Amino acid sequence: MARLVLTAAERDAVTAAVAAAEAGSDGEIVTIVAARSDAYHDVALHYAVLALLAMTAIGAIWPGIFTPFDRGWEAADLSRDLLALLIAQALAFLIVRVLLAWRPLRMALTPRATKARRVRRRAVELFRVGTESRTAGREGVLLYLSTDEHGAEIVTDAAVHRLVPPERWGEAMAALVVAVRDGRAGDGMVAAVSAIGAILADYLPKTSDNPNELPDRVIEL
Known part of the structure; x- marks a missing residue:
């Protein structure tokens, strides 16, 4: 109603x-x-995608930051680091999406x-x-x-x-x-x-x- x-x-x-x-x-x-x-649900989606891309940029600038050992992008660590990056991207997307499900915050962040x-x-x-x-x-x-x-x-x-x-x-x-x-x-x-x-x-x-x-x-x- x-x-x-x-x-x-x-x-x-x-x-x-x-x-x-x-x-x-x-x-x-x-x-x-x-x-x-x-409802501006698309705005929440846009912010969530930006958060995902931010994790990608962070992972590219500081290789290994999402893993406990900082060994850079060495071949032996690539699979581990890519998996950690994927998890970080998913978490960032979901956290932002859930936070912006609250309408007042979504409205405040809408341009x-x-x-x-x-x-x-x-x-x-x-x-x-x-x-x-x-x-x-x-x-x-x-x-x-x-x-x-x-x-x-x-x-x-x-x-x-x-x-x-x-x-x-x-x-x-x-x-x-x-x-x-x-x-x-x-x-x-x-x-x-x-x-x-x-x-x-x-x-x-x-x-x-x-x-x-x-x-x-x-x-x-």
């Missing part, structure tokens, strides 16, 4: 913020909050750029499934927050992308990320939704014949 990020009161506040933001624009805002965007790419990829996937082309005027905006990575993305449908310069979303993103880092995910979502609503009102003002085509409630994954 997915870990819920927001409290009931925070979910209600985000839903109310979406309804208020859409009251001034034809744009439709979808909000999604996830605990994380990826920031990798996290940013995974958050973006997940946001685009969710946008394509639940927001893209789901409104008559293609005026949907997805606000996606991934709390473990302290990352957020705004993905827009065709009409919004065509009208709104990308740099306009910076203020909404900044308000959200700062609040999340302070442990106030709900406040950050409300602030970001309000900022997005103000931008949409500038470029896609409300018309009388525009229905509410997407749900206002926040989705938690």
Whole structure:
């Protein structure tokens, strides 16, 4: 079962913020909050392989280091030293792999750029499934927050992308990320939704014949 990020009161506040933001624009805002965007198991595997390769390098630089007798790479000792190196490689791989099975450590060791790419990829996937082309005027905006990575993305449908310069979303993103880092995910979502609503009102003002085509409630994954 997915870990819920927001409290009931925070979910209600985000839903109310979406309804208020859409009251001034034809744009439709979808909000999604996830605990994380990826498990990063491949990162653990990469570190384990690096540990294995490190044992290989150590064995090459200091022949015989993994055996009790330092005789170098002499022919008589080659089989023994290769077996010891193989054991050291296997142990290094397994130890690192087991340690990084602990998610907090795995997340801490995952490069920031990798996290940013995974958050973006997940946001685009969710946008394509639940927001893209789901409104008559293609005026949907997805606000996606991934709390473990302290990352957020705004993905827009065709009409919004065509009208709104990308740099306009910076203020909404900044308000959200700062609040999340302070442990106030709900406040950050409300602030970001309000900022997005103000931008949409500038470029896609409300018309009388525009229905509410997407749900206002926040989705938690």
